[in-house]
Amino acid sequence: MAGEAAVKVPYREKRPFDYSQYIRKGKLPHIWCAGCGHGIVLKSLLRAIHASGLSKDEICMVSGIGCSSRTPGYVDFNTLHTLHGRAIAYATGVKLAKPNLKVFVATGDGDALAIGGNHFIHACRRNIDMVILVYNNYIYGMTSGQASPTTPQGMVATTSRYGHIDPPFDTCEMAKAAGATFVARGTAYHCQELEKIFYEAIHHKGTAVIDILDSCPTYYGRLNKMKSASEMMLKVEKDGTVPVAQAAKLPPEKLEGKKLRGILYRAERPEYCEEYFKLIERVHG
Amino acid sequence: MNEKETVKEVATKPPREKKKWNIVIYEELCKGCSICVDFCPTDVLTMKGDVVAVKALERCTGCQLCDLRCPDFAIQVFPE
Amino acid sequence: MERKFIQGNEACSEGALYAGCRFYAGYPITPSSEIMEVMSVRLPKVGGVFIQMEDEIASVCAIVGASLGGLKSMTATSGPGFSLMQEGIGFACMAEVPCVIVNVMRSGPSTGYPTGPSQADMMQVRWGTHGDHPMIALTPSTVQEILTETVRAFNLAETYRTPVVLLYDEVIGHMREAITLPKEGELEVVDRARPNCPPEEYRPYDISKGEIPPLAAYGEGYRFHVTGLYHGEDGFPTGNTKLIEEANKRLLSKVEKNREKIWKNEDFYLDDAEIGIFAYGVSARSAKFAVKELRKKGIKVGLLKPLTIWPFPDKAVREMAEKVDTIIVPEMNLGQISLEVERAAGGRCDVRGIYRVDTEPIHPQQIMDAILSREELTLPTELAERDMTDG
Numbered sequence: 001m002a003g004e005a006a007v008k009v010p011y012r013e014k015r016p017f018d019y020s021q022y023i024r025k026g027k028l029p030h031i032w033c034a035g036c037g038h039g040i041v042l043k044s045l046l047r048a049i050h051a052s053g054l055s056k057d058e059i060c061m062v063s064g065i066g067c068s069s070r071t072p073g074y075v076d077f078n079t080l081h082t083l084h085g086r087a088i089a090y091a092t093g094v095k096l097a098k099p100n101l102k103v104f105v106a107t108g109d110g111d112a113l114a115i116g117g118n119h120f121i122h123a124c125r126r127n128i129d130m131v132i133l134v135y136n137n138y139i140y141g142m143t144s145g146q147a148s149p150t151t152p153q154g155m156v157a158t159t160s161r162y163g164h165i166d167p168p169f170d171t172c173e174m175a176k177a178a179g180a181t182f183v184a185r186g187t188a189y190h191c192q193e194l195e196k197i198f199y200e201a202i203h204h205k206g207t208a209v210i211d212i213l214d215s216c217p218t219y220y221g222r223l224n225k226m227k228s229a230s231e232m233m234l235k236v237e238k239d240g241t242v243p244v245a246q247a248a249k250l251p252p253e254k255l256e257g258k259k260l261r262g263i264l265y266r267a268e269r270p271e272y273c274e275e276y277f278k279l280i281e282r283v284h285g
Numbered sequence: 286m287n288e289k290e291t292v293k294e295v296a297t298k299p300p301r302e303k304k305k306w307n308i309v310i311y312e313e314l315c316k317g318c319s320i321c322v323d324f325c326p327t328d329v330l331t332m333k334g335d336v337v338a339v340k341a342l343e344r345c346t347g348c349q350l351c352d353l354r355c356p357d358f359a360i361q362v363f364p365e
Numbered sequence: 366m367e368r369k370f371i372q373g374n375e376a377c378s379e380g381a382l383y384a385g386c387r388f389y390a391g392y393p394i395t396p397s398s399e400i401m402e403v404m405s406v407r408l409p410k411v412g413g414v415f416i417q418m419e420d421e422i423a424s425v426c427a428i429v430g431a432s433l434g435g436l437k438s439m440t441a442t443s444g445p446g447f448s449l450m451q452e453g454i455g456f457a458c459m460a461e462v463p464c465v466i467v468n469v470m471r472s473g474p475s476t477g478y479p480t481g482p483s484q485a486d487m488m489q490v491r492w493g494t495h496g497d498h499p500m501i502a503l504t505p506s507t508v509q510e511i512l513t514e515t516v517r518a519f520n521l522a523e524t525y526r527t528p529v530v531l532l533y534d535e536v537i538g539h540m541r542e543a544i545t546l547p548k549e550g551e552l553e554v555v556d557r558a559r560p561n562c563p564p565e566e567y568r569p570y571d572i573s574k575g576e577i578p579p580l581a582a583y584g585e586g587y588r589f590h591v592t593g594l595y596h597g598e599d600g601f602p603t604g605n606t607k608l609i610e611e612a613n614k615r616l617l618s619k620v621e622k623n624r625e626k627i628w629k630n631e632d633f634y635l636d637d638a639e640i641g642i643f644a645y646g647v648s649a650r651s652a653k654f655a656v657k658e659l660r661k662k663g664i665k666v667g668l669l670k671p672l673t674i675w676p677f678p679d680k681a682v683r684e685m686a687e688k689v690d691t692i693i694v695p696e697m698n699l700g701q702i703s704l705e706v707e708r709a710a711g712g713r714c715d716v717r718g719i720y721r722v723d724t725e726p727i728h729p730q731q732i733m734d735a736i737l738s739r740e741e742l743t744l745p746t747e748l749a750e751r752d753m754t755d756g
Contacts, residue, residue, distance in 0.1 A: 016352055016361035024590075027601075028314055028358055035318035039356025060583050062430070073590060073601060078583035080433060081592035081602075082426065083456055089423035093430025093438070096414045097388060098584040101434075122419040191353045217318070230323035276416075280409045 022046045022056070027074045031067075035221075035229025037188030037214030037237075038068055038135055044191045045104075045133070046075070048198035060101040062091040064111040066142045067216075068135035071106040085116030088123045091130055099273045102202065103130040109150040110140045113169050117149075124178035127206040128272035131198070132180075134171050134209065137216040145219030156223045171211035176265045182208035183265040188215065189237035190261065200263060206271045213237050213259070305365035306345040312336050314359035321351035321360055367546040373538040374399035374441075376508045377467055377531065378407060380515025381439055383547060384554055386465070387413035388438040390427035392420050392446060395479045396535040397469035400441040421446035425453030428464045432457075433591060435582030437519055437556075441467035443535075444486050445476065448493065454528050455494030456593045458616060461570070463522035463557055463580070465515070467531045469538040470646075472724045481724025482535035484646055485698035490530050491675050497613055499620035501627055502530040502675040504645040508542035513552065514672060520555035521627060525619055526577050532674065534697065536647040536726050560587060570612075571598045576619050620676055629672040630681045634660060638667030640736055641689040641714075643682065643706050645671050647726050648695045655732035666736060674702070679709040686710035693736060695719040695727045 023046075032038045049059065059077040063069035065084035072079035078101065082090045087105045095103045112120050112134045123130065139157055140146040147157035149169045157164060176183045182204040186194035194212065201208035215221060215232035226232045244262035247255060308329070317335040326348060331340040337351075337360060345362065352361045371379070377400050381389075389404040401417070408415040414431070418424040421442050428438035442450065447468045457464055470486045472478035490502050501521050505514040515531055522529040558579040560567050569589045571578050578598075581587035594602040595609045603609065620627065634656055635641065644652035649670040659666045669685050671678045686692060691714055694703035703718035710716050719735050721727045 016349065016363060019358055023358070029316070030357070032356065034316035034357075035320060036356055039358065040354055043353070043355075043358070056588060057584065057586055073592070076588055078588050079590045080430070080583075081590070081594070082429075083452055083593060086422060086426040086453070089418065089426035090430035092416070092418075092423070093388070093390060093427035093432075094434045094583055095430075096416060096427075097431040097434025097436045097438075098582070101584045118419050119423055122423070188356075189354070228323070229318045230320050233320070233324075276409075276414065280412055283409045284412065 017043075017047050017050070019043060019046055022049070022075055024074060024076045030074055031070055033141075033216075033218040035215065035217040035232075036067065036141070037137070037229070037233070038071070040188040040191050041133070041135060041194065041212050041214055042071055042074070044195040045198050048195045048202060051199055052202045054102055054202065058100065058102055059104065060091070060094050060098070061104045061106060062087045062094060063106040064108075064116060066108040066111045066140070067137075068106050068108040068133075069111060085111055085114070086119065087111065088116060088119040088130070088132065092123065092128055095128060095130060096273060096276065099277065105130055105132045107132065107134055108141075108148075109134060109136045109138065109171070110148040113149040113171065113174070121174070121178035124175050124180035124207050124209065126272040127179055127181055127269050129205055129207070131201045131208045132210070134211050135214050136171060136211050137214045137220060139216050139220040141216045141219055145223060155220075158219070158223070171209065172264050175207075175209035175211075179207070179269070180209045180265075181206035181267045181269050182263070184209070184263045185211040185213065185241070185259060185261050187213040187233075187237035187241060187261065189233040190241075193261070197263060204266070205274075206269060213241065304347060306342070306347045307363045307365045308339050308342060308345060308351075309361050309363060310337055310339070311359045314357045316357050316359070318356065320354050320356065324354055325351055366548075368543055369546055370541055370543045371508065372399060372541050373508045373511045373533065374469065375403055376512040376544060377441070377515050378403035379546065380512040381465070381519070382407055382411065383512070383552065384437065384516045384519035385556070386437045386439050386519060387411070388428060388431035388436040389413070389415045389440065390418050390424045390431070390438070391440045392418055392424050392442065394421070394443045394446045396471055396482075396538050397441045397443050397446075397467060399538075400467060400469075421449040422453060425450040425457070425464075425466065429453065429457050429460070429462045432462050432464050433583050435585070437463070437523070439465040439467065439519075441469065443469050443471045443479075444473045444483075444489070447486060447489060451493040451495075455496060455498055457528040458494065458498040458500075459593050460591045461526040461578075461580070461616075462528070462591075463526050464528050465518045465522055465531060466528055467515075470532065470534045472722070478724045480535070482647065482726060483697045483722065483724065484534050484648065485701065485722070486532065487674065487696075487698065487701040490532055497617055499525075499527055499617050500530065500675045501525065501527060501620060501673070502532045503629075503672055504532050504674045505672065506533070506537060506646050506649040506670065508537065508540060509544040510672065511537065512544060512547070516552050516554065517629070520553060523555045523557040524577065525623065526557065526580055527620065530675075532646075534646045537650075564588065568598045569600045570596060572615065576615065576622070624676040627673055627676060628678050628681070630678055631668075631670040631672065633668040633670065635667035635669060635685060635688070637665055638685075638689050639665040640667070641685045641692045642666065642668045642732065643671070643685070643692055643694045643702070644668060644696070645674055645702070648697060651727050651729045652695055652732055654729035655736070658729065658733055659736060664736065677705050677709065682706055682709035683711065683713070686713035689714055691715040691717060691739065693717055693719060693732065695721075695732050697721050697727060
């Protein structure tokens with residue numbers, strides 16, 4: 001992989017970033033609703049990819065089904081838009097067939113943690129080299145607002161009109177417990193911080209999971225009486241999170257109901273593809 | 286560098302001319318979410334019907350936050 | 366010439382490696398697990414990749430991913446696992462990604478009788494995934510044929526850019542026979558067509574130069590998009606109703622139009638036959654024995670054994686139906702293929718089934734007895750009225 005950690009990241013530059021070098025011609029405007037944070041996340045990712053020095057040919061982006069899973073269609077990489085929940089399984093096949101590719105998985109809270117939960121935890125267990133972006137907007141947007149595995153208790157979805165009673169998953173805790181070696185949380189609101197997290201994730205060897213808090217004003221916002229995308233970004237993403245570095249200094253009452261942001265966990269553990277290719281060398285006739 | 290030196294250095298430098306910025310709005314891409322308007326630190330932008338518009342360019346500091354938070358690739362800020 | 370005494374499932378792995386399979390993803394299930402066990406040992410020795418996935422859904426997805434990465438890929442399973450793979454098989458049909466899926470049939474539905482053989486996945490293989498879709502399925506009936514048909518399965522997948530199912534029952538999967546291992550170059554091995562245009566001109570579903578467009582591999586400079594949505598020739602989603610209809614029809618017709626090339630049958634004493642047998646898999650073995658025995662008694666019986674079951678060998682069945690009075694279809698299910706035979710025969714002769722679902726193979730004697738006293742045979746359409754308790 002080209003690019004070293006020392007490469008200057010573009011967010012520091014006082015000039016606009018040229019996204020058109022990564023966006024496929026004629027594919028904009030994208031399908032995401034007004035105020036949906038997915039576009040902000042995508043832009044952060046493209047800036048991080050640019051800073052990493054990866055060439056477009058070196059990148060494969062795989063997705064499942066849902067709003068977030070439309071991402072690969074817009075970007076000029078090797079791209080694969082697959083079945084609901086199965087992106088990680090397809091990505092595993094691609095990565096093992098072409099280990100030099102940097103594989104990104106664009107997935108959502110429902111896609112990754114409900115229907116695709118099994119593939120999610122097993123990718124983490126293997127520590128296979130891929131960057132898994134969980135666009136977490138607490139709801140099934142594509143199918144119009146049903147509750148997801150991350151919908152907080154008490155919130156309203158079209159399938160929890162009386163308030164959601166199911167306890168939610170914490171994407172990061174789950175990834176860490178399953179064995180992921182890079183676990184982070186960012187938000188669309190903190191888009192520059194998110195870009196840094198992506199940049200670090202790209203340079204990590206192993207399964208990197210990023211829980212990206214992002215808003216669905218069309219369904220989650222409307223059903224939960226948040227009037228605008230900006231209001232959601234303030235309430236959920238800004239006020240609902242605390243940087244992990246700050247959290248240690250804060251009294252417990254200030255942390256109540258807040259999610260930690262930043263790189264939450266990092267570990268060194270053998271990466272799956274490298275281990276398999278070592279095995280090939282060992283048994284090769 | 287201590288504080289005294291910093292003050293001295295700034296004082297001896299000629300006053301810098303304020304940098305000018307040019308905001309480009311791609312109206313065909315703007316979906317009118319108003320995120321850029323709501324989060325602009327110097328209140329440069331406004332909504333004009335369903336799309337964003339510039340109301341006070343002179344206040345623009347070139348911070349790029351409108352571009353960074355625009356989900357629709359619809360606004361960019363160029364140095365003039 | 367190397368002779369080897371091996372099991373059907375081992376022969377499948379031999380065939381896959383011969384065909385150039387370099388990626389296997391699978392999940393254990395009786396009675397197919399030996400295939401994955403052999404692949405786990407053999408693949409790394411030839412630089413290939415083996416991975417045991419978390420379930421069958423992941424397995425079929427991983428082989429499609431690996432195939433798009435340029436490797437010939439396969440998985441193997443049995444009925445319950447095949448059920449789980451159905452959505453992924455549909456994706457491979459839609460995205461036109463070559464791969465091979467082996468289904469070693471056991472008794473169902475549900476967990477059924479896991480160690481008992483059956484031939485009851487014939488229709489699940491044809492129509493299991495949703496939507497109109499193409500399907501090629503091969504039905505070997507000997508250990509040697511498992512090897513050669515596995516090679517052919519890869520060749521057809523690569524030729525037509527479509528998933529191919531190798532379909533056989535537990536009996537021949539676990540049976541051991543002496544087979545001849547083919548020498549290098551002895552059997553034809555086909556590789557998918559690769560694009561030779563500049564990457565910026567590549568369109569993964571462009572049929573202007575032939576109905577099966579070349580397939581690039583990821584990571585080789587051709588940055589293309591693949592989706593399970595209906596797509597245009599550039600691979601990007603489309604809502605254009607005309608394009609959707611054309612694409613759906615083309616998916617089916619690329620196999621149907623080439624069925625003469627995909628069909629493969631074995632005829633046995635059919636020339637002067639008055640009674641025909643249509644049998645596949647282990648039932649074809651019993652049928653062959655029955656034909657030999659009945660011929661000794663002077664009864665003019667012949668066998669049509671399809672090695673390609675899907676697309677269905679309509680032409681061969683029709684030709685047989687023109688010659689014989691009756692076609693007997695022995696199968697280890699309750700009439701899945703005999704109804705197809707009846708359709709293909711189109712009223713030219715009687716079609717009668719011998720069905721067995723007690724997890725025992727159909728014995729030659731059962732076929733012989735049935736032919737000698739034809740009244741006991743079941744018409745496929747009479748099944749609903751039949752007393753099933755004494756079957």
